[in-house]
Structure formats: structure tokens, C-alpha cells
Amino acid sequence: xxxxxxxxxxxxxxxxxxxxxxxxxxxxxxxxxxxxxxxxxxxxxxxxxxxxxxxxxxxxxxxxxxxxxxxxxxxxxxxxxxxxxxxxxxxxxxxxxxxxxxxxxxxxxxx
Amino acid sequence: xxxxxxxxxxxxxxxxxxxxxxxxxxxxxxxxxxxxxxxxxxxxxxxxxxxxxxxxxxxxxxxxxxxxxxxxxxxxxxxxxxxxxxxxxxxxxxxxxxxxxxxxxxxxxxxxxxxxx
Numbered sequence: 004x005x006x007x008x009x010x011x012x013x014x015x016x017x018x019x020x021x022x023x024x025x026x027x028x029x030x031x032x033x034x035x036x037x038x039x040x041x042x043x044x045x046x047x048x049x050x051x052x053x054x055x056x057x058x059x060x061x062x063x064x065x066x067x068x069x070x071x072x073x074x075x076x077x078x079x080x081x082x083x084x085x086x087x088x089x090x091x092x093x094x095x096x097x098x099x100x101x102x103x104x105x106x107x108x109x110x111x112x113x114x
Numbered sequence: 115x116x117x118x119x120x121x122x123x124x125x126x127x128x129x130x131x132x133x134x135x136x137x138x139x140x141x142x143x144x145x146x147x148x149x150x151x152x153x154x155x156x157x158x159x160x161x162x163x164x165x166x167x168x169x170x171x172x173x174x175x176x177x178x179x180x181x182x183x184x185x186x187x188x189x190x191x192x193x194x195x196x197x198x199x200x201x202x203x204x205x206x207x208x209x210x211x212x213x214x215x216x217x218x219x220x221x222x223x224x225x226x227x228x229x230x231x
Contacts, residue, residue, distance in 0.1 A: 007156075045205060045222040046157060091156045101172075104156030 007094045009105035017113050022079040024108035026092035033097045035068055035075045040107070041088040072097075082112045116140075118223030120206050126229045127196055135191040135226045139208030145218060146189050148181055149205040151225070157205055163189060196230045203227050 006029045016022050026035065034053040038046040050059055052068035052075060059066045065078045075092055089107040096103065119138045127133050139146050145164055149157035159173040163183045171181070178196075183189040193200055203225040209218035 045224050047222070048219050051219070093156070101170075102159060104158070106154065106156050 007092060007103045007105040009092060009108050011108055012106065013109050013111070015111045015113065016082050018084060019081050022082050022086070022110055024077050024090050024092075024110075026075040026077075026094070026105050028073045028094045028096075028103075030073070031097045032072050032094040033100070034095050036093045036095075036102070037066060037075075037077055038091045038093060038104075039088050040091065044088075046091060079110075082110070084112050084114050086110060087112050118206055118208050118221055120204075120223040120226050122226060123224065124227045124229075126231065128231050129196060129198060131196050131230075133193050133196055133228065135193075135204050135228070137189045137191070137206030137208075137223060139187065139189070139206070140210070140221055143208035143210045143221075144186070145209045145211070146183060147207040147209075147220060148189070148191050149207065151203045151205055153202075160191070193228075196228075198230045201228055201230045 008027050010025050014022055034051055036051045037049040039049055040046045050066050052059060052066055055072050056070045057068040063080045067076045069075060077090055079086055087110060089109045091104050091107045093102050093104045118140055121136045125133055147162050148160040150160055151157045161168055161174055161181050162170040166183055166186045178194045181189060181191045191204060205225045206223045207220035209220050211218045
């Protein structure tokens with residue numbers, strides 16, 4: 004079945020360093036969504052990308068959707084301690100319309 | 115209410131028992147979703163309601179799991195003959211557009227942590 008893989012699983016950075024998480028799908032996606040889950044919290048919707056090659060920015064966060072619509076990335080510039088949490092991508096299969104979450108990348112930021 | 119609420123926040127039960135988990139969506143949201151999240155994993159889709167009907171229940175793992183939404187608002191996830199493998203956080207989400215999980219922005223509740231001993 005369809006799989007959505009995220010790497011890395013964990014990332015520890017010093018405050019001020021950049022951070023990137025990558026999301027790869029085994030099948031073409033119609034769109035991709037990104038969520039953030041704080042420790043002990045629930046997933047919070049960040050953004051949705053729909054178009055091939057799309058790039059969206061939210062302050063220090065940059066989201067990209069690959070040209071082939073099979074991969075995506077989230078880049079955080081100059082991390083802050085408030086960025087701590089697990090970042091999930093969730094891809095929607097072009098074939099089935101189902102939303103499949105990746106296993107997440109957990110970010111730790113050392114002050 | 116201001117957001118999605120779920121009760122109880124924690125549920126501990128014994129193997130073989132029956133449990134009910136409740137979700138109260140954001141007022142006016144027509145779509146409601148149930149997910150299961152195991153430790154270190156992303157949410158796993160279980161079922162999606164549009165109004166009172168289950169539009170997609172393909173994620174329910176087996177016939178021990180059942181969900182209802184009789185009046186198109188509150189939903190209850192029911193698990194019969196619980197097993198230790200059912201232990202997880204059960205998340206509920208709601209959305210307003212009704213386009214389904216592939217297009218709608220979903221607002222998640224705090225979840226119910228189910229522990230089966």
C-alpha cells in the first residue's frame with residue numbers, strides 16, 4: 004500500500020541553527036499537508052501544498068512540494084525553542100484520496 | 115465550544131472489556147474524523163463522517179471497532195473486546211468544508227489515551 008516516509012526521525016539542533024525535514028511518498032500525491040504536534044499535544048495544521056513545485060512560506064518556515072508531487076520538505080530558518088515538537092507530513096494519494104501521515108520528525112532545540 | 119473536545123482524556127481498561135470514546139466537534143463542523151496514534155507514529159486514519167453517515171470507514175482495523183454520529187454532531191468510537199494492541203491515543207478531528215480528509219483543514223482534539231492492561 005501507499006507509504007509516506009519522513010526523515011530524519013529525530014533532530015537535535017542548537018538554537019539559531021536551521022532545520023529541514025523531508026517527506027517522501029511511494030505514489031504520486033494530489034496534495035500534501037503539514038502538521039506540528041507539541042510534546043503532549045495534538046496535531047495542529049500548518050499548511051497545505053497542492054501544485055507541483057509549489058513553495059510557501061510562513062515566517063521562518065518554508066514548505067516545498069516536489070515537481071513530481073512525490074516528495075515535500077519543511078525548512079525552518081534560525082530555530083527557536085518554541086519550534087520544539089514533532090512535524091508530520093500527510094500526503095493525499097492521487098489514486099485513493101486517502102490522507103496518510105508520515106511517522107514524523109521530532110525536533111529538539113538546545114538553547 | 116472553542117475547539118474539539120474529547121472525553122475521557124485517559125481511559126484504562128482491562129483486556130476484553132468494552133470502551134466508548136466521545137468526541138465533540140467544533141460547532142457547525144459537518145465533517146468528523148477519528149484517528150489512532152501509537153507512540154512514535156503519525157496518526158492513522160480510522161473513519162470519516164460527513165453529517166450522520168460514515169463516508170469512509172476503511173481504516174477501522176476490524177469489526178471490534180465501530181463509530182456512530184447519530185445527530186451529526188457528537189461522535190462515539192466504540193471498541194469491543196479490547197486487546198492490549200488497542201492501546202494508543204485516539205484522536206478526533208473536525209472540519210467545516212465537507213470536502214473530505216484530502217482537502218479540508220482538520221482541527222484536532224486533545225485525544226483520549228487508551229491503555230488496555
